[in-house]
Amino acid sequence: MGRRGLLAAALFAALPVMAQQVLRVTAIPDEAPTELARKFAPLGQYLEAQTGMKVEWTPVTDYAAAVETLVNRKVDLAWFGGFTFVQASVRSAGKVIPLVQREEDTKFRSVFITEADSGIKTLADLKGRSVSFGSASSTSGHLMPRHFLLTAGIKPETDFKHLAFSGAHDATIAAVAAGKVDAGALNISVWEKFVADKKVDTSQVKVFFTTPAYYDYNWSVHADMPADLREKLKRAFLALDPANPAHKAILDLQRATRFVPTVPENYSGIRAAAESAGLLK
Template sequence: MFNLSRLILSTVLCLAASVSAQAETFTFTAIPDADASRLQERFDKVADYLSAELGVEVKYIPVKSYAAAITAFKNNQVQLAWFGGLSGVQARRLVVNSEAIAQGYEDQLFKTYFIAHHSTGLTEADAFPADIQGKTFTFGSKGSTSGRLMPEFHIREQFNMAPEQAFARVGFSGDHSQTIAQVQAGAYQVGAVNYQVWETELASGKIDPSKVSVIWRTPTYPDYQWTIRGDVDARYGDNFKARVTQALLNMTDPDLLASFPRQSFIPASNQDYAPIENTAQAIGLLD
């Protein structure tokens, strides 16, 4: 009788633990690369979608900076994140067994636009715009792939010097929307911006082409991706990582995809981002 009681108690405890694990909220974040209200709307929709697909509560947690997104991932405050190429590399270096699991179709061949205020007289060309030297220049966030890493790489390659030496003044706007706004207003003469944000804001009428325009488009590179912690199966149940991956790959709602904007999500791996890691190491952005 005693053994039976212990068996019953053990079974109840196991069931309780299982229910507790299933009830635990799955959280994710995203780098703040654009207007906060737009990000909140986009990722609240993603949370609702994932909740329905995974059968657990899913919550989006906004952060104030790229560094904060990486820290939240490192500290297990979030288990999944929508990172840029550089921030994803940085995060995965800090969390053992974390993996890039999905990227937008467009993220295989991402690019940066160099933009200029009309007063510079600069116009679009196929070659790197060497005439930007000596002007004022703004990047996006210090941790941005499209707004800092790749443009800085091309600037160093062209001028054989750091941006601070190549330009009269260098700034970091914080996000791509602010980069566009600052160049359009003339606060900076030239800037580097995520092409997707530019195209989205141009289509929505937020850009005045008479004041600011694209002057150069970089060669393509891999960028944004969903990265997940390696311990999610232990925390949320067997095959949870595979289920999250499949849910992202199965995201087909046109409205949801348009908010990124991406035409679809496709499989990704850590190795896909080796070019980003190598570039970051080459210009001293990784330890």
């Protein structure tokens, strides 16, 4: 083989290694795309420093796309809700695995909100009203609120006057605040952030029901990811220390006190709720 042939062969052999130098990351679009990108940017820089890889943010249009991109290995790391993780696990025959979750995700909750003068005080008061969930594939904006409604004997399709899907948690707040629906269900973390940032007037919009706790969000990877890279990523998340100001800034954007390890078994309750509600296909 000539010199050019050897050079070409060397370059070809190096391609997989070069490709592996990029870590592609996505997230379910449960908030506005600009907000997701803003929240991820410092975490992405941190992961670059910890892994030595270029981190590439890959936004997706909907929850289903987030599932498919990781199942088909078009991304390497994905931020899932509990339900989207279960969907990805089923779609991949168990090859999508959860890596870490925020400590808050071990006891996550959803809230139901309404306008202060709506007269809605309990879940039973939602009968005959218009109600919005977030995305149909959202754990905290649809699946678990639906689960607790069904547990209370309320069937959304028959008991609500109108059932809507806003597409995202912030959109649900906006729909309730604008009077487009009588009530809405969403992620408690987004609600508390809106309250803290004074983006919602709590004298006009209030929480009237908070669900029991359940496991929710996680960072997931595909089982085909090299074990050493998977472990490096896990260590990087677990090393984020709120006592370190730079780390705290990252954690605050992720609405996390810290990250903890997680396992597939933590999501068996969500899988059971999805199967019971007929939402897992």
